[in-house]
Amino acid sequence: MEYTVPPNTRIGHVHLKVADLDRALGFYQGLLGFQLMQKYGTQAAFISAGGYHHHIGLNTWYSKDAAPANIHSPGLFHTAILYPTRKDLAAVLKRLNDAGYPLTGASDHGVSEALYLDDPDHNGVELYWDKPHDQWPFDEQGNLQMVTERLDLAGLLKELTE
Numbered sequence: 040m041e042y043t044v045p046p047n048t049r050i051g052h053v054h055l056k057v058a059d060l061d062r063a064l065g066f067y068q069g070l071l072g073f074q075l076m077q078k079y080g081t082q083a084a085f086i087s088a089g090g091y092h093h094h095i096g097l098n099t100w101y102s103k104d105a106a107p108a109n110i111h112s113p114g115l116f117h118t119a120i121l122y123p124t125r126k127d128l129a130a131v132l133k134r135l136n137d138a139g140y141p142l143t144g145a146s147d148h149g150v151s152e153a154l155y156l157d158d159p160d161h162n163g164v165e166l167y168w169d170k171p172h173d174q175w176p177f178d179e180q181g182n183l184q185m186v187t188e189r190l191d192l193a194g195l196l197k198e199l200t201e
Contacts, residue, residue: 054095055160056102057099057159062160064084077093083100094120108161122167126198145192149184
């Protein structure tokens with residue numbers, strides 16, 4: 040019998056190797072707004088949204104002062120951070136714009152809207168919100184038809200004025 044993972048299973052957290060812990064905290068805590076839950080000396084930190092024990096772990100155990108991984112090497116493509124609403128995604132876009140932090144992409148996937156950027160260690164980061172399920176694109180047979188189309192960033196920012 041084929042095993043399938045239980046439907047309520049979730050990804051609990053991601054733990055990233057970083058070259059400089061303070062620089063990584065400046066990005067994830069200072070810019071993106073995650074809360075520092077615990078710091079282990081100068082080598083590791085655990086951060087979260089809403090007081091959870093940690094959504095992101097950061098450490099320099101094997102990577103202190105190391106160069107970023109080669110883009111063509113196997114490894115994590117990106118960490119995806121799910122925002123509860125479109126307005127929340129607009130607010131983080133405004134923070135990034137105000138800080139002059141560059142995006143590497145912005146897409147409407149039919150099921151979600153996503154902003155893409157790199158953290159200071161060149162780890163990919165996706166910031167996104169999921170559209171309501173009844174707005175997802177399905178074909179006539181009921182198969183999900185995700186897309187990658189240009190995200191209207193100006194339209195997204197209008198969420199903050201409505």
